[in-house]
């Protein structure tokens with residue numbers, strides 16, 4: 212039996228090649244650097260008079276300075292949170308002119324000598340500064356030589372730590388969570404408080420801890436701007452400075468205290484601030500095992516109190532989209548439209564335009580009798596299920612599902628009851644208490660769908676809802692979707708690359724290309740007469756565009772195809788050939804088929820119980836034939852084998868373009 216060797220995990224702190232050693236030329240200066248940083252700290256420890264430590268730290272002057280330091284540092288932290296959190300959000304989320312300048316401004320106090328910072332504060336907020344006289348005249352506030360001045364100075368130098376840390380975390384947080392929350396009806400402030408802040412909490416905590424530690428140790432700006440008044444502005448660092456002249460041992464003891472506090476903060480953060488604070492890791496969508504769950508009921512007459520399919524709630528759709536997408540959409544209530552098209556065709560942009568989330572396309576949107584195109588995303592009644600579900604990781608399945616209801620003002624108990632009903636309907640009721648990280652891919656998709664439907668949308672947008680699922684789960688969730696879309700009183704747009712999904716779930720298939728509607732027809736019509744080679748190929752057909760000439764088509768990719776019925780000369784058309792209609796031979800076939808080409812087998816793949824054989828030829832475009840495995844065996848087909856392919860003219864269907 213062969214045993215698998217599992218490689219040992221990379222050591223913490225980054226990958227290292229086995230047996231690799233740091234080169235001496237780097238290791239020596241690095242060690243000197245460590246010693247350089249360590250030595251002063253060891254100096255403090257070595258020179259501390261441990262027997263006197265208690266006396267030094269409990270002297271009235273030190274206790275007063277400690278009290279003041281704590282007051283000033285916590286006030287500075289509060290002020291930094293109040294101002295810095297919105298600023299970090301703005302820098303991370305909004306594009307505006309001069310953003311780089313604002314970011315530099317935020318960083319400036321970190322590189323500015325603190326005394327220069329103090330001078331700048333004096334010139335800005337001092338009694339003779341730009342704002343000082345107004346502050347004094349209007350509010351009677353004089354910042355210099357007052358505790359509030361020490362708070363301002365500490366905030367000035369410490370706030371950058373908070374802003375940088377939080378901005379980095381926000382930048383690492385995918386916007387789909389916030390956009391989904393808005394699509395569920397949450398206002399921007401609600402989204403910020405209930406989704407953004409909880410999700411960036413680790414980064415915020417790290418930034419806050421550093422900010423507080425920096426404010427606690429602030430010296431230069433404080434002494435320059437606020438002075439050194441005992442009981443008012445004389446904080447611990449200033450006390451150390453004074454003690455150094457009169458009582459160096461006491462200064463060492465207080466320094467030790469500040470050192471211990473700073474080290475404690477850094478040890479608690481364990482380097483998170485320097486790069487690991489990019490929000491919680493995205494949930495990994497695992498292949499799902501839904502077999503433990505009850506299959507969702509196919510038809511369900513229980514209607515939650517706020518269900519979207521309640522009698523009377525019917526929402527036809529009218530949309531005129533301009534910008535990158537240029538199309539008009541009209542659909543009756545209950546219609547499901549599959550949106551298909553090649554990569555970059557504008558499917559996601561269309562959904563984002565309907566949500567009001569992109570400036571690249573704009574939708575004049577009417578749902579029922581209401582024009583919602585001018586409303587912000589959270590007031591449109593358009594729910595969105597992005598490809599990854601975007602379940603809020605800090606909420607359970609139940610609270611995720613209740614989110615939209617709560618955003619619409621439903622009382623908590625009622626929202627939870629209704630959410631539980633929706634989860635039950637979608638067959639994931641028993642998982643209500645689980646967090647998204649504890650759900651499989653299929654379960655998470657059902658919860659995401661329950662959450663969207665529970666919000667009572669007037670338009671439902673599903674972006675490749677089944678893409679992340681394995682085949683078995685896909686069939687399960689497709690079944691669930693079909694049952695619930697049938698009961699949905701609005702229009703549903705479903706982006707997909709899967710022909711089975713498009714044909715089995717949709718009443719119409721909207722084919723997009725370059726932002727425009729190439730075809731908008733029932734699935735049967737699109738299957739019979741696809742109007743683009745891409746759709747035909749998506750449906751598993753061979754599709755050759757060409758121009759009518761003589762008794763056939765002059766193919767755009769070179770070669771000729773004979774048709775059963777002549778087309779008017781010069782007409783552009785798409786020839787569709789089902790792979791089953793293509794015959795593969797080892798020798799040139801004699802007799803009836805007039806479309807015969809020599810070629811070479813390039814690829815053989817399985818398609819259910821049959822094989823698909825890709826044949827390339829210099830006399831015709833690539834052609835896929837579908838044959839049985841026994842026929843392939845008989846012909847000895849393999850990559851590189853020379854073959855002949857033939858198609859009867861009567862087997863070619865033609866769509867004029």
Ligand SMILES: Nc1ncnc2c1ncn2[C@@H]1O[C@H](COP(=O)(O)OP(=O)(O)OP(=O)(O)O)[C@@H](O)[C@H]1O
Pocket residue numbers: 535552553554555556557558559560561571
């Ligand atoms: N933020 C953006 N800025 C500029 N161009 C963009 C932006 N987002 C998308 N695009 C471009 O717009 C076009 C449509 O993109 P879109 O994401 O809507 O395509 P799609 O049909 O959803 O593609 P896919 O199937 O790959 O998801 C593409 O050419 C894409 O490069």
